[in-house]
Amino acid sequence: MRHRLKIIPIGGFGEIGKNMLLLQYGDTIIVIDAGLMFPDGDMLGIDFVIPDISYLISNKDKVKALILTHGHEDHIGALQYLLKDLDIPIYGTPLTLGLVEKKLEEFRLKANLNKIKPNDTITIGPFTIETFRQTHSIPDTIGLAITTPVGLIVISGDFKLDQTPIDGNPPDFNKLVEFGKRGVLALFCDSTNVEQPGITPSESLVKSSFENIFNSTKSRIFLVTFASNFHRIQQAVDMALKFGRKVAIAGKSLITNIEVAKRLGYINIPDDIMINIKDVNNLPDEKVLVLTTGSQGEPYSALSLLTNHSYKQLSLRPGDTVILSTKPIPGNEVMVYRMVDQLFRKGVEVIYGKDAGVHVSGHAAQEEVKMFINLLKPKYLIPYHGEYRHLALLKKIGLELGIPKDHIIIIENGTILEFEDGRAITDGKISLNNIYVDGLSIGDVGNIILMERKRLAEDGVLIVGVLxxxxxxxxxDGPEIISKGFIFVKDSEELIEIARERVREVFRKKAGKNGNINKEALVKETLENFFNEELKRKPVIIPLVWEI
Amino acid sequence: MRHRLKIIPIGGFGEIGKNMLLLQYGDTIIVIDAGLMFPDGDMLGIDFVIPDISYLISNKDKVKALILTHGHEDHIGALQYLLKDLDIPIYGTPLTLGLVEKKLEEFRLKANLNKIKPNDTITIGPFTIETFRQTHSIPDTIGLAITTPVGLIVISGDFKLDQTPIDGNPPDFNKLVEFGKRGVLALFCDSTNVEQPGITPSESLVKSSFENIFNSTKSRIFLVTFASNFHRIQQAVDMALKFGRKVAIAGKSLITNIEVAKRLGYINIPDDIMINIKDVNNLPDEKVLVLTTGSQGEPYSALSLLTNHSYKQLSLRPGDTVILSTKPIPGNEVMVYRMVDQLFRKGVEVIYGKDAGVHVSGHAAQEEVKMFINLLKPKYLIPYHGEYRHLALLKKIGLELGIPKDHIIIIENGTILEFEDGRAITDGKISLNNIYVDGLSIGDVGNIILMERKRLAEDGVLIVGVLxxxxxxxxxDGPEIISKGFIFVKDSEELIEIARERVREVFRKKAGKNGNINKEALVKETLENFFNEELKRKPVIIPLVWEI
Incomplete structure (x- = not known):
């Protein structure tokens, strides 16, 4: 029986994060990636957001595999939630699975893990999946070329075209050309960095910046990077070796990750240059390199502790050099710059910002994306891994490359894309919710609760008890008035007393006459009007009325 | 009698915004600027922040004048609060005072306004104040050279060194050289943009970008800029003239500001190209330029209304071109990009971002700052108008220029700087608070209330009534439980019932035996423990206990 190929984006289409994409043909569904998304500033009190897998749960029997393209949290970070409902084999490269194993340990979960390498081929039902090497800001990243009954679908995964990557493995252009020759029906292409013209600099660029800094610095060096940027870590370690510094690691995630990458051979750190963080104080300044995390200004990160308190007896002090080998994740700017200010205030030398040459992106800029598309020559181009503007800009690039307008399809999460007879159609939507994780609660916090939090945050709350x-x-008795985030009741005794009297008066006038009146509403309305008149402010008013 | 010169920074030292600086000699205090600051993301529900003028109020009789360097809100936006307590003459250039007048009208205030121009000299007590022309992103900007009994103090104000400004008035290098020759004791220097290497491009750079866009665009053009960027507005109007478009204005602040600048001769818009916003729909697309504001993604801005609803019968539609001739103010990135996404979703062509050439900064980059300092050759350099890192980077620049380390003084708000016998000393601090404006309340909302709002925002609140x-x-009777921003009581009936029972049980066990027990604390503690165990979450718990 012939089916249509259904492709359903669950996350990462119209947003950056919580990447998840489904391919379904007949009774087989494969899932690509299971990532989390860090919350926006207005997702108050939320730890992170995960993809809504209700479609997978209601098609449980059909789901045959989860394939992971690389080990970043926006690709593997929701795995533990998926595994609660779905017991499916997971495929990934050795480093990706190494990081997954650590996660499973932490959550005390078991899973059926299957190692794949670039250039492997696996078959799952009607899908034949070929993996190909991609260059990105974490080693062992792959893209997928999936032969389906209706044609070849290429999924880029996250990528840049780094001609001189640290591990000496440039992108596999042969493979891309070969797929192009075979004919690509549709390409799902990373759009994260398409606002950037030109080419994303190679990871190797960072080397010369590091070399200059290490060469001219006599103080202790603290290098701050993302915990999974193993190439960056390798480059820092290489400099330590070259300039005779010992290496200490501060930060739990970094220690764990380096342990995994070292064991699997993805980074090379001679044992004799590693020292315990506690021994840093025993070394001369020019012999110290501390690797650490916390570049986003997170309040309890190792960097934050090193700056403001101490991290295992170690503290930053005037004259130290801190290299921020990262960039602010959009939305974190204020926190990041507050931390940079704090470092400067400490008298620390801070090397940061786009002109310092100590960070490069892991995603392809415009010219790389063009080259990637030209190598694959897809019939259909589907931008993904981007907010809407990124998808739209990638569409523009596709048009420049001569792909017809109706062969570039912008879809957002939930829109079902179908392929039949070499033709794409969008056919309906599945309904998806943002699943917010807050503490142990998954999905308990919904949009309405977030709206309530926003109002509480902006206006505060006034609790009014009446007997x-x-x-x-x-x-x-009462009204008893308690304020949180609105005004100080103590400092505003007079105002509060007038408010109380206003409530009593209203009850004398109205409530006495009519027992059916909604007393909660009466308290609420009276005080809403009162504070709006007096202060032009609208606290959330919560009446608690007891009748005895 | 000889006094020391006291210089006290009230705002703008260690932060960007709410600029205010005092000079005091004997019984004379002059105030330079009175600006507001827009709130950080964690100042929840705050409209803006204003300087703490308690020192001025307690020295009321000494305060002789307020001098405004230009008409931006971070320099004039707190004026109305200052005038409530201080009745002092205000000095400013014509455009600055024109904008001040509009503000006074709005707040129904009167003030003693005194027009000054570049190259004027005014004497206030022991201070002789010479004004000099500066180039910035608003016309009629001045710097101040203040001859005091202890030496010449130069206050840069906001500036860049624009060699080709739109109004044809480059910076007054002669004056700067002359001050340098006379000997500058101290220079207060704008550090806002010192993270940027090189030179800030001239405002004229925007011209060629605009010309390319207008030349190749057949659709309606919506140009979004800051309401006080009159040079930018002039350039857009010039393009409309050149390419035969009519000009409509959307947005109250922009209409008011353009009216002021036009009346005072700071922009030149022929009457016959202006049209009412309501008539835009009657014109062919290629004849339309709409000037508007709302570049920061503000939800009720004209741009937002044009995008999502309609603004006086006008709406954006697919194919329109929107030029974002601004940049996100730090902290606004998420809101701005959400708006850009929304525009793309509408099918609008959006021209934005640093590579589009449609915006330049109004502040000096590193090489300009160096030139400025070299022209003035100050004995002391005091960085201002910057967050701490900007002050520290300007210090580095000063060191590169050969100014001795102890002659570059980083001070933050409140630190008293004194000059005597050609020598600077920092001598104590005045205590300052952030004054938060929320609705009509000024200063009612303090740090503790902001902390309460933050907890409410992140964790929600649970109100528990017990009889x-x-x-x-x-x-x-009870416990009655109401949740806001925590969980849905309806969806969690079972959990809530267990919580209720837990409270009842505790009261049965403990309260019965001991009448002196703190019942509120007992309710609070019981439920805190319960929800922490069950959900790992910590809502704010507010018990309201009635005993009858």
Whole structure:
């Protein structure tokens, strides 16, 4: 029986993060990636957001595999939630699975893990999946070329075209050309960095910047990077070796990750240059390199502790050099720059910012994306891994390359894309929710609760307790008024007393006459009006009325 | 009698915004600028922040003048609050005072306004103040050279060194050289843009970008800029003239500002190209230029209304071109890019970002700052108008220029800087608070209330009402539980019922035996523990206990 190929984006289409994409043909569904997304500033109190897998759960029997393209949290970070409902084999490269194993340990989960390498081929039902090497800001990243009954679908995964990557493995252009020759029906292409013209600099660029800094610095060096940027870590370690510094690591995630990458051979750190963080104080300044994390200004990160308190007896001090070998994730700017200010205030030499040459992106800029598309010559181009503007800009690039307008398809999460007879159609939507994780609660916090939090945050809350005589309808005791985030009741005694009296008066006038009146609403309305008149402010008012 | 010159920074030292600086000699205080600051993301529900003028109020009789360097809100935006307590003459250039007048009208205030121009000299007590022309992103910007009994103090104000400004008035290098020759004791220098190497491009750079866009665009053009960027507005109007478009204005602040600048001769818009916003729909697309504001993604801005609803019968539609001739103010990135996404989703052509050439900064980059300092050759350099890192980077620049380390003084708000016998000393601090404006309340909202708002925002609130028999100490009715921003009581009936029972049980066990027990604390503690165990979450718990 012939089916259509259904492709359903669950996350990462119209947003950056919580990447997840489904391919379905007949009774077989494969899932590509299971990532989390860090919350926006207005997702108050949320730890992170994960993909809504209800479609997978209601098609449980069909789901045959999860394939991971690389080990970043926006690709593997929601795995533990998926595994609670789905017991499926997971495929990934050795480093990716190494990081997954650590995660499974932490959550005390078991899973069926299957190692794949670039240039492997696996078959799952009607899908034949060929993996190909991509260059990105974490080693062992792959893209997927999936032969389906309706044609060849290429999934780029996250990538840049780094001609001189640190591990000496440039992108596999042969493979891309070969797929191009075979004919690519559709390419799902990373759009994260398409606002950037030109070419993303090679990871190797960072080398010469590091070399200059290490060469001219006599103080202790603290290098801050993302915990999974193993190429960056390798480059820092190489400099330590070259300039005779010992290496200490501060930060749990970094220690764990380096342990995994070292064991699997993805980074090379001679044992004799590693020292315990506690021994840093025993070394001369020019012999110290500390690798650490916390570049986003997170309040309890190792960098933050090193700056403001101490991290295992170690503290930053005037004259130290801190290299921020990262960039602010959009939305984190204020926190990041507050931390940079704090470092400067400490008298630390801070090397940061786009002109310092100590960080490069892991995603392809415009010219790389063009080259990638030209190598693959897809019939259909589907931008992904981007907010809407990135998808739209990638569409523009596709048009420049001569792909017809109706062969570049912008879809957002939930839109079902179908392929039949070499033709794409969008056919309906599945309904998806943002699943917010807050503490142990998954999905308990919804949009309405977030809206409530926003109002509480902006206006504060006033709790008003009243004890009422159920016979007369008059106030026996109260109103008792408690304010949080609105005004200080103590400092505003007079105002509060007028407010109280206003409530009593209203009850004398209205409530006595009519027992059916909604007393909660009456308290609420009275005080809303009062504070709006007096202060032009609208706290959330919560009446608690007892009738006895 | 000889006094020391006291210089006290009230705002703008260690932060960007709410600029205010005092000079005091004997019984004379002059105030330079009175600006507001837009709130950080964690100043929840705050409209803006204003300088703390308690020192001025307690020295009321000494305060002789307020001098405004230009008309931006971070320099004039707190004026109305200052005038409530201080009745002092205000000095400013014509455009600055024109904008001040509009503000006074709005707040129904009167003030003693005194026009000054570049190259004027005014004497206030022991201070002789010479004004000099500066180039910045608003016309009629001045710097101040203040001859005091202890030496010449130069205050840069906001500036860049634009060699080809739109109004044809480059910076007054002669004056700077002359001050340098006379000997500058101290220079207060704008550090806002010192993270940027090289030179800030001239405002004229925007011209060629605009020309390319207007030349190749057949659709309607919506140009979004800051409401006070009159040079930018002039350039857009010039393009409309050149390419035969009519000009409509959307947005109250922009209409007001353009009216002021036009009346005072700071922009030149022929009457016959202006049209009412309502008539835009009657014109062919290629004849339309709409000037508007809302570049920061503000939800009720004209741009936002044009995008999502309609602004006086006008709406954006697919194919329109929107030029974002601004940049995101730090902290606004998420809101700005959400708006850009929304525009792309509408099918609008959006021209934005640093590579588009449609915006330049109004502040000096590193090489300009160096030139400025070299022209003035100050004995002391005091960085201002910057967050701490900017101050520290300007210090580095000063060192590169050969100014001795102890002659570059980083001070933050409140630190008293004194000059005597050609020598600077920092001598104590005045205590300053952030004054938060929220609705009509000025200063009511303090740091503790902001902390309460943050907790409410992140964790939500649970209100628990209990009616207790004062004789037995047992619960008569309740607990009644109301949740805001925590969980849905309806969806979590079972959990809430267990929580209720837990409270009842505790009261049965403990409260009955001991009437002196703190019942509020008991309710609070019981539920805190319960929700921490069950959900690993910590809502703000507010008990309201009645004993009858």
């Amino acid at each position: 009422i005589d159920s016979e007369t309808g008059l106030i026996l | 207790i028999d004062s004789e037995t100490g047992l619960i008569l």
